[in-house]
Structures are given as structure tokens and as C-alpha cells.
Amino acid sequence: MDTSSVENADPAGASQGATSLSGIGPGGKPPAFDGIAAALLDDRGTVVGWTGTAQDLTGFCADEVHGRPVQELVADLPHGPRRVVEWPATGRIRLRHQRGDTIDVTFRTTRVKGSADFLVLAAPTPHVTGRQRGAALLRALSAQNRITIALHDTDLTTVQTNAMPDTPDGRPVQPGARLCDVLCAEDAQSVEAVLRQVLRTGIPVLGRNQHVSWRHHPVRRHALSLSAFRLEDAQGHPTGVAALYIDDTDRLRARRQLDLAREVAERVGDSLDVARTAQDLADVLVPAFGDRAAVDLAQAVFDGEEPVERLGGGDPHLRNAALAPATTVWPPGIKAGSNVPPLSDHPLLRRFQRGETVVYGRDDFVALTGGPQLVDQLLPQDTVAVMAAPLHARGLTLGAIVLWRTGLSEPFTEDEVDLMGQIASRGALAIDNARRHTRERRAAMALQQSLLPPATTDIPAAETAGVYLPTGRGEGTSGDWYDAIPLPSLRVALVAGDVIGQGIPASATMGRLRAAIQTLADLELEPDELLTRIADLVQRLAAEAPPGGHDAMGATCLYAVYDPVTRRCAMASAGHPPPVLVRPDGTAGAVDLLPGPPLAVYGMPYETTVIDLEPGSVLALYTDGLVHRRAHDIDDGLRRLTEALATSCRRDIALDETGRALLDELVDEAPRDDATLLLARTRVVPAEDTAHWRIPADPAAVSEARRWATRQLTAWGLDDLLFPTELIVSELVTNAIRHGRPPAELRLIRRGVLVCEVTDSNSAQPRLRRARTTDEGGRGLFLVAQLAERWGCRHGQNRKTIWSEQPISCSR
Numbered sequence: 001m002d003t004s005s006v007e008n009a010d011p012a013g014a015s016q017g018a019t020s021l022s023g024i025g026p027g028g029k030p031p032a033f034d035g036i037a038a039a040l041l042d043d044r045g046t047v048v049g050w051t052g053t054a055q056d057l058t059g060f061c062a063d064e065v066h067g068r069p070v071q072e073l074v075a076d077l078p079h080g081p082r083r084v085v086e087w088p089a090t091g092r093i094r095l096r097h098q099r100g101d102t103i104d105v106t107f108r109t110t111r112v113k114g115s116a117d118f119l120v121l122a123a124p125t126p127h128v129t130g131r132q133r134g135a136a137l138l139r140a141l142s143a144q145n146r147i148t149i150a151l152h153d154t155d156l157t158t159v160q161t162n163a164m165p166d167t168p169d170g171r172p173v174q175p176g177a178r179l180c181d182v183l184c185a186e187d188a189q190s191v192e193a194v195l196r197q198v199l200r201t202g203i204p205v206l207g208r209n210q211h212v213s214w215r216h217h218p219v220r221r222h223a224l225s226l227s228a229f230r231l232e233d234a235q236g237h238p239t240g241v242a243a244l245y246i247d248d249t250d251r252l253r254a255r256r257q258l259d260l261a262r263e264v265a266e267r268v269g270d271s272l273d274v275a276r277t278a279q280d281l282a283d284v285l286v287p288a289f290g291d292r293a294a295v296d297l298a299q300a301v302f303d304g305e306e307p308v309e310r311l312g313g314g315d316p317h318l319r320n321a322a323l324a325p326a327t328t329v330w331p332p333g334i335k336a337g338s339n340v341p342p343l344s345d346h347p348l349l350r351r352f353q354r355g356e357t358v359v360y361g362r363d364d365f366v367a368l369t370g371g372p373q374l375v376d377q378l379l380p381q382d383t384v385a386v387m388a389a390p391l392h393a394r395g396l397t398l399g400a401i402v403l404w405r406t407g408l409s410e411p412f413t414e415d416e417v418d419l420m421g422q423i424a425s426r427g428a429l430a431i432d433n434a435r436r437h438t439r440e441r442r443a444a445m446a447l448q449q450s451l452l453p454p455a456t457t458d459i460p461a462a463e464t465a466g467v468y469l470p471t472g473r474g475e476g477t478s479g480d481w482y483d484a485i486p487l488p489s490l491r492v493a494l495v496a497g498d499v500i501g502q503g504i505p506a507s508a509t510m511g512r513l514r515a516a517i518q519t520l521a522d523l524e525l526e527p528d529e530l531l532t533r534i535a536d537l538v539q540r541l542a543a544e545a546p547p548g549g550h551d552a553m554g555a556t557c558l559y560a561v562y563d564p565v566t567r568r569c570a571m572a573s574a575g576h577p578p579p580v581l582v583r584p585d586g587t588a589g590a591v592d593l594l595p596g597p598p599l600a601v602y603g604m605p606y607e608t609t610v611i612d613l614e615p616g617s618v619l620a621l622y623t624d625g626l627v628h629r630r631a632h633d634i635d636d637g638l639r640r641l642t643e644a645l646a647t648s649c650r651r652d653i654a655l656d657e658t659g660r661a662l663l664d665e666l667v668d669e670a671p672r673d674d675a676t677l678l679l680a681r682t683r684v685v686p687a688e689d690t691a692h693w694r695i696p697a698d699p700a701a702v703s704e705a706r707r708w709a710t711r712q713l714t715a716w717g718l719d720d721l722l723f724p725t726e727l728i729v730s731e732l733v734t735n736a737i738r739h740g741r742p743p744a745e746l747r748l749i750r751r752g753v754l755v756c757e758v759t760d761s762n763s764a765q766p767r768l769r770r771a772r773t774t775d776e777g778g779r780g781l782f783l784v785a786q787l788a789e790r791w792g793c794r795h796g797q798n799r800k801t802i803w804s805e806q807p808i809s810c811s812r
Helices: 004-008 011-022 052-058 126-141 185-201 250-265 274-285 349-353 364-371 372-378 412-452 501-523 527-544 632-646 654-664 699-715 719-739 781-788
Strands: 037-042 047-050 092-095 102-111 117-125 147-152 159-160 205-214 218-231 238-247 293-296 318-324 356-361 385-394 394-404 456-458 462-469 482-484 492-499 555-563 567-573 581-583 588-590 609-612 618-622 675-682 690-695 745-749 753-759 790-795 797-809
Touching: 011 753, 037 052, 037 238, 052 092, 052 102, 102 126, 117 126, 117 385, 126 318, 159 618, 185 205, 185 238, 205 238, 218 250, 218 482, 274 293, 274 394, 274 412, 318 394, 318 412, 349 356, 356 364, 364 372, 372 699, 385 412, 385 790, 394 412, 412 501, 456 609, 462 482, 462 492, 462 654, 482 501, 482 675, 492 501, 492 618, 492 675, 501 555, 527 555, 527 567, 555 618, 588 632, 618 632, 632 654, 654 675, 690 699, 690 719, 699 719, 699 745, 699 790, 719 745, 781 790, 781 797
Parallel strands: none
Antiparallel strands: 037 047, 037 117, 092 102, 102 117, 147 159, 147 238, 205 218, 218 238, 293 318, 293 394, 356 385, 385 394, 456 462, 462 675, 482 492, 492 555, 555 567, 567 609, 581 588, 581 618, 618 675, 690 745, 745 753, 753 797, 790 797
16 A cells, blocks of 8 residues: 555645634634644554654654554553454544653544555544534534524635525525525625625624525515624635624514513603594504504594494494604595594404404405405505504503505514504503593583683773683693673773693682682772782682692782773782783883782782773783793793784774784694783773762752752753662762761763762771661662662772662663
8 A cells, every 4th residue: 555645645634624613723823733643554553654743743753653563652552452453443542742741632543445554543632522512512503593604715605504594495505605696685795795804804793783685585684693703724824704693583573572662651641632642652653563554543532532332343433543654655545534434244353342453464454344445545555464453441442553564564473463462552541541631621621611701892991802722732721711890880800810730620710719809809999909808718728728739729810900981900910920001002011010929829918000091002911821932931922922912903903813813823832831811902981971070068069969960961861860860869979978078079970871979088888778667867878779770889098989870771
């Protein structure tokens, strides 16, 4: 046998794959021995051939071992067979090294075909063990269905791989394949660019996120974590690249589903508006969970009512509340606010009505709608699958979430159906909260509207128009109110107020305060005195409030009284913004008054401010919701209101139209608070419709007062009122002379009614009593009450006025 071939051959070639897989050793240096030693022995164990790797392993060259028994090189030769043919095929021994120590090696013997010689292969046992472990690890990795290992040569041709793309025939990727044979062209180019960079630089890539699609299945996208290392030979020359692909598709899908569930919890439910909540739910699902989404709600839900339970086919009474995305071209039958068509009694519908999430395709949709007529109207042409989840909360089916996957999207999976059920459950609770709040808000608004006065009034003192806009954030009413209260002697009280709190409690408190102010207004108190008494009432209401509700009880209020005869307006503020006065020449400005504390603060005084108003002036009372905008402070809002009033308040435009236009201009689309505006265009009583007469402190003045009143009524053409007026004047003047203090005055006013006033300086309150038969007096006020339509007494500073009103016939 020619042993030269054995001497010159390097069986390490059989381990080139292992060498290149092992790569660089620790510290970046090649290992001390990275081959397989080979020796050729005859049957007696004599060395007849010796390779260079054998010399590297033992330190003995071929000349030193040729012709010598191999047993001389074995340090612990066992007592047993001496002939090679009797040796075990594999085993471990210790070889002597030229330097005197020993080497633990693992060997393998093989008879050379056609010869009596044996080929013995040996390598250091740790090296063999490491390679065995590496091979075991490689086999274990290759067996993982989520881990793909691919060895590529320098041309990126696949040398070896365990890749098993889910092809119809289930065949693995064959050696010699290119990435473009397995992946879509664009994905293959992207991965090859990474591998070429590793091959060129030697810098490994670890955990790079890569999304790819198989060439035969481009619809399904796989999320891969790519790691790549350069392969080198013993001299450090590149021999290829090893790529490790870990399929993260399922993990990333689960992560996206968790993120989606968290986003639903964070974004859905912030609004207490039904439509806004539905839109938030649709927006969060696209594109994270589907290509298109719609939220359909029972028609009763929009009104805050409970929907009726329905089973079987027929009209579901559902109306679209939200579509996403807004930029998508929807089929003609799907529009915002459109009604869901009648459905057939299909098993899918029954499952949905029992609370199950259902998935269906085009054929099922045809069966649900009773025929193909509505398919093009309601189903996108490229629909892959549709999922419908019921919005079920507190035993009520409020509506449905409908998701479409279109184009190249994948169908819905079972875990996605389960996730949609959870999302629908959370969304249903948010929508039900909004529904119940809508019901409460509607009730509060109905109560608020019923407690407010008529929007417009037309009385001798002023023409008024009030406008009210509830908050747009869904919290309900805030208890803002306005009022125009006709007072005796043709005067009018103008009121604007704002109660702390929201909803029905605020409206109820507003109703109590408004009733109290109307009652006190009839007593004709000065504005500061009236607010003081209202503050006392608020304190009592706070004391009656349940624990924890004391601090929430309070209000601000502005109370003004305008007299069209004197053209004076007296006003006081309890923590309320000042009114704005628009003069007849078009100039406008806030009234300079000193505001007192809000009504909840006890023991602080209020101050009355008196201003003169020109005929045709407009006095604007408002609440802070009109001037407090999101991006502006109150001072800036007051400036904007003043400028808008100066521009808008014209005689050729009705006050109610002006008020609505101002609210549209000044209030945000979704105001943070109620906005209230009361406009009053003042009028005056002409001088020719009033008459004054100073009453002397003499009992004889009674008859003179009757004659003066008779002359004045005759001049006014009110002859039919002469007799009752003479009696009223006689009784009131008599009381002023007997019980009052000078100076005293008699005043007559003609304006729709005839007003008779007697003023004196005694602040004592007169009393109406029934005189006995034997009494000589005490019948005066009783007589006045019988002759006049109404009468009363008001107090001023150090004086009182007793007044009466008689209607003037409409023919005059």
C-alpha cells in the first residue's frame, strides 16, 4: 500500500465544516489543535504511516515513529488484546508526548479496504467532546420549529439549512438554494444585504428585527429575529456566513394584542358622550386589529335609554355611530348614521344575540342579508373576513363592533376572536356609562330648561332675550341661570347666576335660588340687601347638605334693578363677573362695580352700584362660561365679549338673534362650562307719562291731592279710572300724613297700567287689617287692595313707598 498518500493527506479536511463552525477561539486566537490526527498501522500495531496532524498532536515526526509499535506511544496500554484487529472500534487512551507529558485522546479504528492495514483517527478528548456537544446543540436547534439555521457560502448560496417553509408539499429547503428562491424578492434583498455586511466586515448581527414573507405565500408576514456570524477557516479567511432566524411572529402578535388591550383601556371611556366613545373604540382598532371598523349602536342608546332585547331575524334597530378610518372609501350602503338593514334568522345571528363573537365571509353575509342584493352595498369587494362582536353590558346588548380584513390581510384567528370579546366587553361598559350619563344629562337639562324663564320678554322697562348653552363635555348642566323679573312701578330686575356643581343637584339648587330671588324681588329690597339674604339661604342649604357636600354648595350672582322712569340701574354682585353696557352710540364697556364674595361666603357685605342708562342701551349679563375659553383667560374673554357686543347689538337685529350669534362666536365647540347670556335693551317712560306732587304736612292736603289726581287723569284721558283713583289717593295720602314723616310725595305713572305711589320718610311697614264695625279707621289699605289690581310697599334708604296698580283698558 502506498503510505505516502496517508502521510501527506490531512484528514482534517473531514472536519473543515466543524473547524469553520467553531470559528475563532477564546481571546480571538486559533485553538492550539484544530484537526484530526491519523496514523496507519499494520495488523501487529506497527506504525507504517504518520500524518502532519499526528505530529502536531504528539510532537513525534514520521521518521521517529515509522516501524515502531504504536504501543510504545501509549502511556496506559491496557492488559488485553495486542492485535489491532482485536481493538475496540472507538475508545479513549492516553498518548505520550515528545515533551514528556501525556495527552487524553479519543480514537477510532477502521480497516483499510483491500488491505490488512488499519487507519486510526484520534483527537484530544476535550476537543471531541466539545464537537459532540456542539453537534448535539446544532441538532437540537435544528429540531426547533421556530428556529431556522442556515449556512451560506461566500456567494450566499445555501450550503445547509433546516428551513421548512410551510409549502403545500412540506419539502425542506434544499442545498444550493438562494434566499430569493424562498423569500419574496424585496425581503430576500433586505436579508442578503445584512448577510453581505457580516461577510464583509466580520461584525456579527444580533437580534435584528426582520419582517419577511415566503415566496409562495406573500400574504402572511413573519416577524423574525435575525442573528448572523461570519465563518472562517483556520487562517481566518471568510468561508461563509451562518444565519440564525428565530420566528417571533407569535410573540410579537401576543405583544401587539396586549398593547391593543392596554390602548383600549387608556383611550376608550374618557368621554361621556356616546358617539365620541364609539368613535374612540373604532379608531383604536384600526389598523391594529383590522383594516376597517364600524360601531353600530341601538337607536335607544343615543337617547340614553335601554335597548329592547331582540332575538331572531328582522330589523335589529341599529344605527351606525362610528367608522374608521375616516379616509377610507366605504361601500355606498355604509355611511355615518345609516341604519343596519334587516337580517335573516341565521345561526350566526343567533350566536351573536347570545353574546358570542362571530366571524363570517361573503357567503355567510349573503345568507344573513337574505340574498346577494346588498353585498355590493355593504361589503367591500376585497373582503377577506368579517368579525362582529356584540357590545354586551349589564344584561343589555347595546350594539356591535364590526371589523373587516381586506386585501392581503390574513383571516382572524381564534385567539383574536377571544381578544375581540374582551375588547368588546370593555367597550360596552364605556358606552353604557356614556348612555347612562346621557340619560342623566337629558334629565338635568330638562329640569334646567323647565326652571329657566321664557327666552324673551317685552315689558315697559326693557326688551330682554336670554340664551343658554349647556356644557359640551358631557358632564351635564352646571346650574347657570338668568332671569328678568317685572317689578312694580314698571321696573325690572335682571339676574344672572352660576351654581357650583353639575347635573341634577346643580339644577335643583339653581331652582331654589331662583325662586328665593323672585320672592325677595317682590319685597323690593335693595340689591345689596337681597344678596345678603340669598347668602343666608345658601348657608342654610349648605348646612342641610349631606356630609362631604358642604364645600360644593355655593353660587355667584349678579342682581340689577332698572327703573325706566328715573333711568337708573342699581346693581350688586356676589362674586359674579360685571355686566357689559352697550351705549346707543355703539360704544361698550364693562360696568365698574365692586363685587362682593360668592354667596357661599358668610358675613361679608355687598355694595350697591347705581348707574344712569340712556334710552336704547343694552345691558348684558352673563356667566363665566361665556368668557372663560380653553386658550384664553377671563380678562381676554371679557374683552372679546365687549368687542362682539359693540359690533352685534344693533336695533335692526332682534336681541334673541344677537344672543345666539354671540354664543356661536364666543363659545368653544365643546365648552367646558355652561354659557348663559341675558341681553336687556332698556326703555324709558316719557316725561309726559309721569306726574309728581309734593304732599304738605297738613290734613287738608288730602282733598287737594284728590283734585290734583283728578286733573291729571282727565288730562291723560283716563276718566274711567277717576273714582277708584280718587279713593286710592285719598287713603294713601291720609296714611302718609298721619303715620309717615315728611317729606312726602305723590307720583302717578301711565304706561300700560296706572301706577299710584305715595312716598314718605317713615320706614315702618304698613299692615293690611280688617277693621271692626265700631272702628273709625283701619280700612284704608283694605280699600286700596279691593280697588287696585295689586299693591305693595317697597323700602329705600330712610323711606318707604306704598304703590298700587290699575289696568288701563286695551282700547286706550
